[in-house]
Amino acid sequence: MNPxxxxxxxxxxxxxxxDVRETAIADLRARLQRGLHFYLSHERSDLADRTNEExxxxxxxxxxxxxxxxxxxxxxxxxxxMFTTWATKVAVRVAISEMRRARYRDFSxxxxxxxxxxxxxxxxxxxxxxxxxxxxxxEKQEAIEKIEHAIQAVLTPRQRAAMEALILEGVPLEVVxxxxxxxxxxxxKLVFDARRKLRLHLSEQGLSxxxxxxxxxx
Amino acid sequence: xxxxxxxxxxxxxxxxxxHESGMDCSTCSEKMQCLAExxxxxxxxxxxxxxxxxxxxxxxxxxxxxxxLVAILQMEHDAEGAS
Numbered sequence: 699m700n701p702x703x704x705x706x707x708x709x710x711x712x713x714x715x716x717d718v719r720e721t722a723i724a725d726l727r728a729r730l731q732r733g734l735h736f737y738l739s740h741e742r743s744d745l746a747d748r749t750n751e752e753x754x755x756x757x758x759x760x761x762x763x764x765x766x767x768x769x770x771x772x773x774x775x776x777x778x779x780m781f782t783t784w785a786t787k788v789a790v791r792v793a794i795s796e797m798r799r800a801r802y803r804d805f806s807x808x809x810x811x812x813x814x815x816x817x818x819x820x821x822x823x824x825x826x827x828x829x830x831x832x833x834x835x836x837e838k839q840e841a842i843e844k845i846e847h848a849i850q851a852v853l854t855p856r857q858r859a860a861m862e863a864l865i866l867e868g869v870p871l872e873v874v875x876x877x878x879x880x881x882x883x884x885x886x887k888l889v890f891d892a893r894r895k896l897r898l899h900l901s902e903q904g905l906s907x908x909x910x911x912x913x914x915x916x
Numbered sequence: 917x918x919x920x921x922x923x924x925x926x927x928x929x930x931x932x933x934x935h936e937s938g939m940d941c942s943t944c945s946e947k948m949q950c951l952a953e954x955x956x957x958x959x960x961x962x963x964x965x966x967x968x969x970x971x972x973x974x975x976x977x978x979x980x981x982x983x984x985l986v987a988i989l990q991m992e993h994d995a996e997g998a999s
Binding site for chain 2: 733734736737740741776778779780783784786787790791793794798842845846849861862865866868870871872882883886887890893894896897900907910911914915
C-alpha cells in the first residue's frame with residue numbers, strides 16, 4: 699500500500715493496467731471505507747442503534763459504490779484539492795444520497811398536495827396565539843388571500859408541493875427531485891427562480907417581505 | 917392537520933427568512949472539497965470559496981455533505997498527525 703501517492707500518481711495508477719491498478723483501487727477503497735465508517739459511527743446519531751457489523755457493511759457498500767463513481771469520473775478531477783479529498787467527497791455524496799432515499803422511500807408529493815386543504819381553521823388558531831383584534835385579523839386574511847393568489851400565479855401545483863416539501867417538511871432536495879423526475883441541481887434552480895418570482899410578485903401587490911414578516915410573526 | 921392557510925403562512929414566512937444563494941448544488945459540489953481542506957487546515961476562504969460557503973449555509977443537502985466531508989478529513993488529519 700502506498701498512501702503517500704501524489705495526485706498524479708493516483709490518476710496514473712488508477713488508469714494503469716494489471717497489478718498497479720488493482721493495488722490503487724484496493725488502497726482507495728480501503729481509504730474511503732475507513733472514512734465512511736468513521737462518519738457513520740461518529741457523526742450519525744440516527745444510526746446509533748446499528749451494530750458495528752452493520753455499520754461496517756454499510757461503509758463497505760457505500761465505499762464500493764463511491765469507488766465506482768470515482769473511477770467513472772476520473773476525468774472530472776481538476777486537481778484543485780488532494781485527489782483523496784475529492785474521492786472522499788464523491789463517496790460521501792453517494793452514501794448520504796442513498797441514506798436519504800432509503801429514509802424517504804415512502805414519501806409522496808401527491809400526499810402533500812392532498813393535505814392542508816381544510817378551511818375550517820381561522821387565523822387565530824394558526825399559531826396558537828390569542829385571537830387578533832378584528833382589524834388585524836382582517837388585514838391578515840386579506841394578505842393571505844393575496845399571497846395565495848400570488849402563489850397560484852407564479853407556481854404550478856407541483857412547484858408549490860415541492861416548495862412545501864423542501865421548506866416546510868425539510869425533505870431533501872434529491873428526494874423531491876426524484877419524485878418530480880428531475881435532478882437536484884435543476885430543482886434547486888427551479889425553486890430559486892420560483893422564490894424570486896414570488897417575492898417580486900408579492901412586492902408588486904404591495905406585500906414587501908418586511909411587511910409580511912411583521913404581520914405574521916409574533 | 918394544518919389548514920391550507922396555515923401552510924401558506926408558514927411557507928411564505930420561512931421562504932422570506934431563508935437566505936438565497938445564486939450558486940447551484942453542482943457548482944458547490946465541484947468546489948466543496950477545496951473549502952473542506954481549507955477549513956481543516958485553518959485557512960480563510962477567498963471570494964470563490966466564500967460563494968461556496970454561502971451556498972452551503974442556505975442548502976441543507978450540501979451542508980450535510982460538507983459537514984461529513986470535513987469530519988472525515990479532520991479524522992484523517994488527526995490520525996496522520998498522531999502517526
